Amino acid sequence: MTAAAPSASGKRSAASAAGGEYVVGVMTMDVEGKASDRFRRQVERATEAFDAAITEALGVRVELLTFRGPHLTPAAGAYAPLDFLQIGLAEKLERGVHFLLIVTEVDLMATTLSYTLALPSQLTNVAVVSTKRLDPDFWGDADDEGLAVRRLTALLLHSFGHLLNLGHTDDPENAMHDVAGVDGLEAMTQFSDAQRERMRRALPREAHERSARRGHVGFALRTLVRDAPSIAAAVARANPFRLVTRLPTMIAAALSVLIVVFFSPEMWDVASTVELYQLAGFAVVALATATVVLYRAFAFGGVLGRGRVLAESTVVTGAATALSLLLTMLIVFGVFAALTYLGIVTLFPRQLMETWPTVDPAVRTLDHVKLSLFVASLGVLAGSLGGRADSKDLVRGVLFVDEEV
Structure with missing residues (x-):
């Protein structure tokens, strides 16, 4: 184990990549007023x-x-673990490490569990680990620093295994045993031979160690092609259908606009006169705009590192985030279009369809499809503006965090 000098991070990263060596950083991250010699000793x-x-x-x-x-x-x-993750994402690039395990002694806020011990993020190659609840005296038992160290070691192994795409196992002595609490962590000490082999194979793929100081556009395009499987896997883990459930403000804002527009006679004029290709173009622009708006709200910033270095991991993270949000917008758009079409064919009598438009009757199926596309596009656009008010932690938790341990 070696200590790193921050000023040499760029040289170290280049040497590591050239020599085929992968660097795992374990970073203590003290919160002001919370640092202690005991904490540092345990981490060491x-x-x-x-x-x-x-x-x-x-x-x-x-x-x-x-x-x-x-x-x-x-x-x-408790502290929001995604705040640590955002800092760690930038530090991973600046320190020249391929994987970063952040260790803090403060309690981490949980979203679905009563408390959180660790949060691994395979997309960013960063994990956040808390030592707050690892000491037995936290639970009212006798102090045992050695036990706390063994538990922390298990969490580091478990989190690193997730960064290399290992799943859970039923063996309580395996490092990838599903963690239910602090009890039993100290027994999780080993990887199986099969797990070690999978980790060795995954290292070159998951490290995303390449970087470029010039030609950023070409480098980004090559990275998108080369890492397409990793980006697709990250999108699948994020699950755009689950992401929709984390955007209630967006859905509410979009539905309010959709209802008002749906009962507006002017929209029926649009349906009866505009060309289908024009509406298709408008829908594409609406989806792209909504994706950009949400990306700026929920993605992690900091595209370039010091010296204007663009890292492969940054391209993969940004691409997976943008694609996840785009697919989410497509799902919302499809639902809105289907609801609008269903409302047209069930609520509006033919006589109203013939007399409400001021140009031509909107009674054809094509007219109904065009109206559905137009209303859905407006709903997605309006919803994206409202979606910026949704919980950043909840949305980022779906995009960037694999599980709460």
Whole structure:
């Protein structure tokens, strides 16, 4: 295990990539007023054990890093892990490491569980781990620092396994056993031979170690082609159908516009006169605009690193995020179009369809399809503006976090 000098991060990254060596950083991230010698000692001991468990088996290098003083604000007694993740995403690029495990001693806020011990994000190659609940004295038991270190080591192994796309196992002594709480963590000490082989094969694919200082557009295009399977897998993990459920404000704003527009006679004039190709073009523009609006609201910033370096991992993260949001918009658009068409054929009598438009009667199926496309496009556009008010943590949790441990 070696300590890294931040000023040498760019050189180290280039040397690592050239030599085929992959670097795993374990970074302590102190919150102001929360740092302690005990915490640092536990992380150092756990990192040594983590290093011994993976270095020889995978041929990686583990480095202990320090990032001091993110001035984060707790909410409801806990800190948002995605704030740590956003800082870690930038630090991973600046420090020249391929995988980053952030360790903090403050409690992490959970979204679906009573508490969170760790959050791995395979898309960003960053995991956040908390030591807050690992000490037995937190639960009212006798102090045992050695037990806390063994539990932290297990969390580091478990999180790193997720970054290399390992799934859970039923073996309670395996590092990838499904974590239900702190009890039993200390027994999760090993990977199987099959898991180590899968991790060795996954390293070149998941590390995304390439970078470019010039020719960013060409580099980005080559990365999109080369890493298309990784981007598709990230989109599948995010699940655009689940993402729709995290945008209630967007859906409400879109439905309010849809209802008003649906009962407007002017929309029936549009349906009866505009060409289908024009509406198709408008729908494409609406979907693209909505995706850009939501991307700016929910994606992590910081495209270029120091020295205007564009990293492969940054391109993959941005592409997967944009594609997930685009597919989400397509789902919303399809639902709105279907609801509009259903409302037309069930609510409006033929006589009204003939007399309401001021240009031509809108009684043909094609007229109904065109009206549905137009109303759905307007709904998606209006909804994207309202969607910016949705919870950033909930949306980012779907996009970037694989699981809450």
